[in-house]
Amino acid sequence: MHGSYFPELEKGDILSSPSFILIVLSIIAIPAVFRWLFPGLISTRSLKGLSVAGGILILWEIISALGLVNPVLLPPPGRVFSNIVYMWAIGFLQPQIVSTLFRLTYAFILALLSAVPLGILASYSPKYFSPLEPLVNAARVIPAPAWLSLSILWFGMGHASAIFIIWLACFFPIFLNTVAGVSKVEPAQVETVLTFGGNKFDVLVEVILPVSYHHIVTGARIGLGIGWITLVTAELVSVDIGSGLGWMINDSRILLDTTTVLSGIILIGIFGTITDTVLKRFEGLVQGWS
Numbered sequence: 001m002h003g004s005y006f007p008e009l010e011k012g013d014i015l016s017s018p019s020f021i022l023i024v025l026s027i028i029a030i031p032a033v034f035r036w037l038f039p040g041l042i043s044t045r046s047l048k049g050l051s052v053a054g055g056i057l058i059l060w061e062i063i064s065a066l067g068l069v070n071p072v073l074l075p076p077p078g079r080v081f082s083n084i085v086y087m088w089a090i091g092f093l094q095p096q097i098v099s100t101l102f103r104l105t106y107a108f109i110l111a112l113l114s115a116v117p118l119g120i121l122a123s124y125s126p127k128y129f130s131p132l133e134p135l136v137n138a139a140r141v142i143p144a145p146a147w148l149s150l151s152i153l154w155f156g157m158g159h160a161s162a163i164f165i166i167w168l169a170c171f172f173p174i175f176l177n178t179v180a181g182v183s184k185v186e187p188a189q190v191e192t193v194l195t196f197g198g199n200k201f202d203v204l205v206e207v208i209l210p211v212s213y214h215h216i217v218t219g220a221r222i223g224l225g226i227g228w229i230t231l232v233t234a235e236l237v238s239v240d241i242g243s244g245l246g247w248m249i250n251d252s253r254i255l256l257d258t259t260t261v262l263s264g265i266i267l268i269g270i271f272g273t274i275t276d277t278v279l280k281r282f283e284g285l286v287q288g289w290s
Contacts, residue, residue, distance in 0.1 A: 020078035107166035119178025177219025181212025
């Protein structure tokens with residue numbers, strides 16, 4: 001399918017092994033120089049992580065250049081990154097990224113808006129939640145991809161089915177972490193707010209949310225990570241749309257185009273890391289009770 005959108009990479013469009021290795025070494029060296037010139041600008045942890053990733057890419061490229069692996073099954077990283085640049089240049093990659101980010105963001109926001117209020121209600125209404133707990137646990141352990149057939153029957157092929165599966169994957173980690181966070185609220189904290197004239201809304205804003213905030217953010221990070229994991233399966237139900245990184249990976253698998261498969265996997269890894277880093281930044285925004 002995607003083969004009808006763009007032709008095979010020409011040999012001249014692919015980075016040679018020496019060029020690729022030089023680029024990777026430069027990417028590692030530049031942050032190292034900045035850290036030496038401006039201590040504290042780049043953390044040691046980030047520099048070590050970049051060095052390890054660069055080392056793996058260089059080793060992968062060398063193994064491929066020596067012909068130790070079948071390039072059809074595992075193409076060299078220089079070819080993979082050249083493919084990413086090529087797909088971007090011809091305008092094929094942008095719609096895939098936009099479609100994937102739209103579905104994931106939509107499903108994740110829905111999961112937050114549903115899981116957090118339900119988690120708070122479940123914590124404050126244990127007599128109503130306890131009978132439902134076995135059902136919740138049973139639904140939680142069912143992998144989101146197992147709902148694929150039902151989602152197609154309920155919502156048809158398209159955005160709605162994909163969003164439902166991703167929402168399901170994100171929902172339970174956020175819900176359970178919200179319940180765990182609210183359980184940390186001490187009665188004395190609630191009584192303090194009520195004693196000074198506060199109402200239930202004040203308790204929610206000044207006690208429940210600050211105490212459970214870090215648990216909610218942790219649940220959001222876990223949920224979003226699982227959402228990325230289920231992305232490829234979720235976008236299987238969007239084949240009529242023909243867009244999304246998950247669709248691109250599956251379509252390339254059918255065509256035995258491992259270069260594009262790896263391109264999609266790398267892009268998902270990059271965007272997944274970025275979104276997790278953004279969520280991690282939210283952890284320090286709210287200070288809980290001391």
